[in-house]
Amino acid sequence: MAKTSKNIRNICLLGHSGSGKTTFAETMLFEAGAIPRKGTIEGKNTVSDFTNIEKDRGNSVFSTLMHAHWKDSKINIIDTPGLDDFIGEVVSSLKVADTGVILINASQGVEVSTELVWEYVDQFSTPAMFVINQMDHEKADYDSALEQMKSRFGNKVLPIQYPINQGEGFNKIVDALRMTMYVFPDGGGKPEKQDIPESEMPRAQELHNLLVEAAAENEEGLMEKFFENGTLNEEDLATGLTIALANQQIYPVFICSSERNMGSGRIMGFINDIAPSPVDRSATKLAEGDDLAVDSSGPKSLFIYKSMSEPQVGMVSYFKVFSGTLNSGEDLINQQNQNTERFNQIFVSNGKIRSNVDSLLAGDLGATVKLKNSQTNHSLSEKGKTIIVEPITFPLDKIRVAVRPPGKNEMEKLMKALNQIADEDPTLKVEQSATLKQTLLHGQGQLHLDLIKYRIEKVNGITMEYDRPKIAYRETITAKADESYRHKKQSGGSGQFAEVHLRIEPYYEGMADPADLTVRNSEVEFLPWGGKLVFLWCIVGGSIDAKYSNAIKKGIMNKMEEGPLTGSNCQNIRVSIYDGKMHSVDSNDMAFMLAATQAFKSAFQQARPQLMEPIYDVSILCSDEVMGDIMSDLQSRRAIIQGIEAEGHYQKIKAKVPLAEMYKYSSTLRSLSQGRAKFSRIFSEYVSVTPDLQKTLVQNASMEVVES
Ligand SMILES: Nc1nc2c(ncn2[C@@H]2O[C@H](COP(=O)(O)OP(=O)(O)OP(=O)(O)O)[C@@H](O)[C@H]2O)c(=O)[nH]1
Ligand SMILES: [Mg+2]
Incomplete structure (x- = not known):
């Protein structure tokens, strides 16, 4: 348990799929002694990717709460999926994280999902730091990755570390904050500290000076000391950097090889020394517009950021204590429906392994089971206090599909199972459309909907088929x-x-x-x-x-x-x-x-009757080299291109596209771009269809009537 709220660090691992978040989390847990053996993605035995679907796919699908103790801190680590179909997990994790740790693949630089998570980090004003991972990769290119990060995210991106020998022989890191060089043994782990070689001193010193300036800049007292002495002592430097990081004035950059276990210890050291605790963040916004201070002797209030059912266990609710101290056995009142919930057991967790704790302080993350009437986005607080934490706004759905009705008996079971998944996953919407006479699922992408089918078949034992959804013409x-x-x-x-x-x-x-x-x-x-x-x-x-x-x-x-x-x-x-x-x-x-x-x-x-069809505003973020293919595909979908804007290294295409042409678009885009493009869409308007199309649609409709 954390000693005080100030000793808690809540970090959330973010980044493109394959950047190495899950492997990095595993390395941190291992380095901190939280696990005896380091699992791997290939070995299907990491703490974070513990569900069958994640093991099958080799990708994270759910956010996972883990924790490790490092020096004085209890570090809560939330690993998130990088595939944008599961962006809802990122958004909910950011609600409770105090620092976003954005992983960059050293051989790829800034990727499309890096941009996407950056948008959320920016929107939520979450302090953030970067870790350039896979420094051991044969194509690792630190300079080019850093340059892309600076050009995309600005000059607040400040390197603390750089490699001496990136690529396959990687084992040396220069640290410009500590002014030390770390040299790792073959198997990784604890590095030897060495003096920075003479030839590297000018570069290291220059970076060090930039860090000192950034630390001094954000606090008047420190600024004065800096002018007086030309530098800051270690303690003042740490204070200044915490303020700068907490206020998003700097985005420090670290490097690492998660696979070889090189660099994660120092990153945890920085998180312990410098990363803001929940207390250092600005107060939590409440739904009514008031603020709630993170205070372990304040009124008890917690917020459920995630719910997930587990076989044999039932629903597990993950929450952050935003204020007060929660003790096991206590009753809290659900602020959304006024039901009383008893917290018979409270847990800290490392993936599927949960351990009982007696209490959790303000700022800490934990889990409980068997809540009766509480779901994601609900606030619970002690009797007599009305404290409602501002709920998470989940991203709008991007694709839809119809569910082919199974037998009559099965349909009822299927709807029950689907509604239960939708309760857990706010990015899934289940709609029984009377107009279209179809049951529709609205989700984030084909993978998201495939996962729902997988769960229904594997967990609920119901066979489920998808159909093309009908269009609501007017x-x-x-x-x-x-x-x-x-x-x-x-x-x-x-x-x-x-x-x-x-x-x-x-x-x-x-x-x-x-x-x-x-x-x-x-x-x-x-x-x-x-x-x-x-x-x-x-x-x-x-x-x-x-x-x-x-x-x-x-x-x-x-x-x-x-x-x-x-x-x-x-x-x-x-x-x-x-x-x-x-x-x-x-x-x-x-x-x-x-x-x-x-x-x-x-x-x-x-x-002179006229048929009208729904048109969506579609916005696609993609890299230059795949833009041509995406554009010609859009043209074949009767899209009207509204404009193309450069966004960092990416292009943003805006187009108006008929919904009828968007079927399975997320899979098409993924294969057209090899995962280097993302899209979002929002309903725009109804527009008249062409006479030819109208004729076809009227004919099809009359045939349907005859058939049915
Ligand atoms: N060479 C090398 N490979 C790495 C490193 N870190 C991770 N990998 C490999 O990269 C692949 C992806 O790693 P993951 O940890 O699953 O990446 P992720 O960011 O969690 O991916 P998603 O869960 O899909 O978002 C795996 O095969 C890892 O073994 C590293 O530091 N060096
Ligand atoms: Mg992962």
Whole structure:
């Protein structure tokens, strides 16, 4: 257990897939003595990638909480996945981390996911440091990686270390903060400290001076000392660097070979000495706009940043104690639903291995099991205190897929399992679309959805197939049309009679009342699927009693819900009811409803109907060499390119793309770019489809009706 909140460090490992985060975490745990043997990705035995899917894939899929003790600190380490399908895990981890440790692959430099995590680090104002990993790689290129980092992330990127012999023979690190050279034995581990060679002194000294200046710059007292003495003593240097790091004034750079176990000890030393503790961060933002100080004697308050069910265990809730001290056996009140939850057991964890602890101080991370009504993003606090930590905003979904319904019995089980996964994973949305008559999953990418299928099949034992999702088209009209319909039925004694005369027109904001009709009553319906129906009652002389107006409107709404062209929702139409006939005995609501539906339907067909399709704003970040392929693929998807901007070493393409052309886009993009491109999308608008496409879609829809 941490001695005080000041002794806690919460770090989160970030970076492109394959940069070596999981291996780095393993090395830190091993160096700190938290594990007796160092596992490897290839050996499928790392602490962090403990789930079967991670072992199968050789990639992290979930964020994993680990911890190690180094000197005075308890360092909580959250390893995150680098594949952007699992970006939700990064976002939730950043909510509770106090320092982001961004790994750079020495042979690759800044990669697309490095940019992506940087955007989040920047957005959350998380202090961050870099580790250039894989210095032993034959193609390791420190200078080029550093140059890319500086040009992309700015001059606050300050190297603390550089290699003497990068590549296969790598074993020497010059440390410009300690002004020492570390020389590692063959198997890595504890290095020998040596003097920096004479030839390297000018470079090391120059870097050292930059660090001293950066440390002095952010605190007035230190600035004065610096001017007086021309330097800072070790203690002042550490204080100044902590302030600079905590305020995102510097982004220090370390180097390492996780595989050979060279350099992680010194990085933990820096985290112990310099990285901000939870107390050094600015106070936590509460949902109401107030601040909450990290104080272990303050009111008890914690926040669940992640929930994950485990076989035989059930739901494990991972949380940060934002204030107060949590003791096992205590009750807290869920602030979202007011339920009382008992924390019978609290744990610290190293992957799947959990150990019981008696208490956790403000700032610490831990886990518990068997909470009854609490999920990710919920705050819990002691009785009588209303403390709601600002919830995590998860990224919008990027792709969707339909679930092919299994047998009737299975469907219920499947929905239950899917909803349970969605409870754990806020980046998955399950939608039962009445309009499309499909169950849709919305997620972050093909891999994300493949993982859901894997879990459903392996864990829940339900076979699951994906289908192409339907598109929610919209129908409207582009011309005016008048139509009438008489509904008449004679069966036995009483009959049914109604006659409706109506006019339909394309509706637009601010349009004038029809000049040739007398509007008695005007109603505006805001349609649940967007757009409007404006309903004008223009009956003069009592040809239809006003009591039938609701039934007539209902008849029109029914057809607007399942439009005449393709069965899609209709929108932005004005209907004027101006004449008709009724019968004193045979007329009723049902008759008028049916007559209105038919009149509307035939008027619609004559009013030059137009089908509209959803268009998304798509933004793609990619490297130069894959841009050409991505652009020509976009053109084949009826995309309209809006612009291309340089963003660091990358290009950002902005385009408007029909949703119908986005099916499986995440897999296409991944293979087109070999993983060197990311995309996001957001709904933009409905746009008319071309006459040719309309013809095809109407034909397809009529065939579907015949088939079903
Ligand atoms: N040569 C060399 N290989 C390394 C080093 N660190 C990691 N690797 C290898 O790089 C590969 C990817 O390592 P991981 O630790 O899984 O990378 P990651 O960043 O966790 O990847 P994701 O979980 O997919 O985000 C593995 O084969 C590691 O053995 C290193 O320092 N040197
Ligand atoms: Mg990993």
